[in-house]
Amino acid sequence: MGDMFRRYGKSATFIICLITAFWLLMLVILPNVTLLESSFRPLLPVTEIGGPNDQYTFANYLKVFNGSIDTTLMGIPVHIPVHVLTFTLTLFYSVVVTLLCFVLAYPLSYFMAKIISPKSLPTMFLLLFVPLWVSEVLRAFAWWIILALKGPLSSLLVWLHLIDQPIRWISGYNGVLIGLVYTYVLFMIFPVYNAMSSLDSNQIEAAEDLGSPWWRTHLRIVLPHCKPGIASGAVMVFMLSAGSLLVPTILGSTTSQWFTQTIQQWMFDALDWNTAAAYAFLLLLMCTLFVSLVMRLFRVKLADIAK
Amino acid sequence: MYKFRQTLARVYAYTFILYLLIPLGIMGAAAFNDNKTPSIVPWKGFTWRWFDALWADDTMWHAFQNTIFVAIAASALAVLVGTSAAILINSISGKLRTTLYGLMISTLLIPGAVIGISTMIMWTKIGNGIHSDFILFKPGLHLSVLGQVSYIAAMVMLLVLARLQSFDEGLEEAALDLGASHNQVMRRILLPHLYPAIGAGAAVAFFQSIENYNVTQFTRGGANTLTVYVFSKVRSGITPTINALALMLMIVTLALAVVYEIKRRSRARVEAAREAEARRAAALEEAF
Numbered sequence: 001m002g003d004m005f006r007r008y009g010k011s012a013t014f015i016i017c018l019i020t021a022f023w024l025l026m027l028v029i030l031p032n033v034t035l036l037e038s039s040f041r042p043l044l045p046v047t048e049i050g051g052p053n054d055q056y057t058f059a060n061y062l063k064v065f066n067g068s069i070d071t072t073l074m075g076i077p078v079h080i081p082v083h084v085l086t087f088t089l090t091l092f093y094s095v096v097v098t099l100l101c102f103v104l105a106y107p108l109s110y111f112m113a114k115i116i117s118p119k120s121l122p123t124m125f126l127l128l129f130v131p132l133w134v135s136e137v138l139r140a141f142a143w144w145i146i147l148a149l150k151g152p153l154s155s156l157l158v159w160l161h162l163i164d165q166p167i168r169w170i171s172g173y174n175g176v177l178i179g180l181v182y183t184y185v186l187f188m189i190f191p192v193y194n195a196m197s198s199l200d201s202n203q204i205e206a207a208e209d210l211g212s213p214w215w216r217t218h219l220r221i222v223l224p225h226c227k228p229g230i231a232s233g234a235v236m237v238f239m240l241s242a243g244s245l246l247v248p249t250i251l252g253s254t255t256s257q258w259f260t261q262t263i264q265q266w267m268f269d270a271l272d273w274n275t276a277a278a279y280a281f282l283l284l285l286m287c288t289l290f291v292s293l294v295m296r297l298f299r300v301k302l303a304d305i306a307k
Numbered sequence: 308m309y310k311f312r313q314t315l316a317r318v319y320a321y322t323f324i325l326y327l328l329i330p331l332g333i334m335g336a337a338a339f340n341d342n343k344t345p346s347i348v349p350w351k352g353f354t355w356r357w358f359d360a361l362w363a364d365d366t367m368w369h370a371f372q373n374t375i376f377v378a379i380a381a382s383a384l385a386v387l388v389g390t391s392a393a394i395l396i397n398s399i400s401g402k403l404r405t406t407l408y409g410l411m412i413s414t415l416l417i418p419g420a421v422i423g424i425s426t427m428i429m430w431t432k433i434g435n436g437i438h439s440d441f442i443l444f445k446p447g448l449h450l451s452v453l454g455q456v457s458y459i460a461a462m463v464m465l466l467v468l469a470r471l472q473s474f475d476e477g478l479e480e481a482a483l484d485l486g487a488s489h490n491q492v493m494r495r496i497l498l499p500h501l502y503p504a505i506g507a508g509a510a511v512a513f514f515q516s517i518e519n520y521n522v523t524q525f526t527r528g529g530a531n532t533l534t535v536y537v538f539s540k541v542r543s544g545i546t547p548t549i550n551a552l553a554l555m556l557m558i559v560t561l562a563l564a565v566v567y568e569i570k571r572r573s574r575a576r577v578e579a580a581r582e583a584e585a586r587r588a589a590a591l592e593e594a595f
């Protein structure tokens with residue numbers, strides 16, 4: 001700090017600190033504190049706010065347990081509250097999306113880091129970046145067109161005589177899964193590629209010269225080296241999927257519900273901001289727990305993840 | 308066997324690129340289909356009429372305008388905040404640095420919906436608390452800007468901080484020794500070094516802001532941005548007008564990307580030539 005004083009003078013240092021403080025306090029810390037505080041307040045008519053009924057309560061959080069329904073989870077019949085089900089399924093499918101993205105991204109990252117000639121790498125990057133620059137809503141819309149009942153995919157398969165009836169692709173969570181993987185797979189590719197490109201190719205060759213089969217080379221050498229990249233990609237993909245609102249709404253079916261949609265319903269349909277705050281806090285909790293779990297599993301620090 | 312696996316990886320990579328691009332191609336192609344619902348099957352003939360409809364769509368133009376305003380405001384603020392934060396982080400150390408840095412990048416890991424709701428609740432609560440009807444405390448696009456800045460600033464901060472790593476602080480010392488004022492050190496030495504990162508940060512911030520839906524959705528009040536407008540169109544009565552819009556947006560971004568790439572390549576060529584020159588000079592010097 002004293003260093004800054006000497007270089008840029010009092011006033012510049014003061015302004016820099018002030019701006020940073022504005023960011024962290026007014027845009028990050030205070031909003032989240034307010035969110036937490038509001039989540040414990042009951043929904044009251046305007047006249048009663050601050051009155052005797054305005055007491056802190058857990059009621060907003062307990063609303064998660066209202067309204068049980070009968071359903072089956074992986075074949076097991078269960079009696080479970082609707083919002084708990086939504087929460088669980090959002091968590092589950094976000095993990096599935098993360099795994100799928102990794103499976104799709106790993107071979108491609110390896111190809112880009114170790115096989116492709118450095119000359120054609122920029123072109124490859126340019127091609128990969130194109131969808132990244134097309135907005136999320138349009139990417140989801142593109143799949144909405146493709147997966148429509150009488151859309152291109154069904155038509156193609158009928159034409160190839162692989163199926164004889166158009167298939168309703170958007171059923172259950174199918175559409176959401178397809179859309180989320182397509183939208184966020186790039187957030188897995190770039191960190192894994194970055195980690196992989198720092199691996200010395202000689203190590204791979206040494207393993208091969210010593211007779212290691214290709215899968216063991218990957219398991220013992222390439223994968224461990226990529227751990228920080230995988231952690232970073234997994235965190236990004238999970239967080240974006242769990243927090244996505246566009247894709248589940250556009251590609252969702254009548255039987256799919258995402259936790260963010262529930263939050264939105266509290267906010268805009270029920271106009272109960274306090275319960276929305278409680279639910280938003282639960283979402284934040286889910287993401288935080290996932291991040292800490294990944295950090296523990298992969299033994300990486302927060303600074304390694306957000307690069 | 309080795310060759311075979313390489314070919315397999317190559318085939319996979321090309322398939323993957325197709326997987327990424329075909330949906331966008333289909334979406335673009337549907338803009339020319341003379342069919343009320345946006346699709347490429349059944350193909351009912353080529354038409355420009357969806358582009359005409361888009362041109363005449365005033366709501367869309369209004370939303371477009373809003374998007375540009377929000378993006379400009381958000382990237383200006385994010386650049387200011389991100390650059391200040393990077394300079395601050397770079398000149399502190401120890402526990403304070405770790406804490407602040409962790410706090411800053413944790414904003415990247417907060418879901419957009421949470422950012423949107425918390426921003427909205429806090430500012431309206433402040434407004435209620437001080438009984439003010441001032442526009443800042445009502446839902447609206449200005450809150451969207453603040454919400455977006457809260458995490459986009461972290462992206463700018465990371466870019467600028469990376470650039471600061473290659474900064475030679477001796478230059479500042481030299482300037483101070485030679486009698487430069489604090490202001491001059493900042494304006495003539497530090498900032499010029501950071502300009503590339505600041506430029507990249509502004510571009511990233513601009514794109515992030517245009518793309519943003521979650522934060523905007525929860526804070527916008529009644530105002531529309533382009534993303535929100537497209538979304539509402541996809542949900543309700545949809546015509547291929549959206550495809551026409553999508554196609555134009557894709558062409559613009561693609562053109563920008565290509566221009567950027569060409570510039571990057573020519574810059575890389577110039578730098579490579581300079582390096583070669585320097586090496587030759589050094590070799591000559593050694594020879595004498």
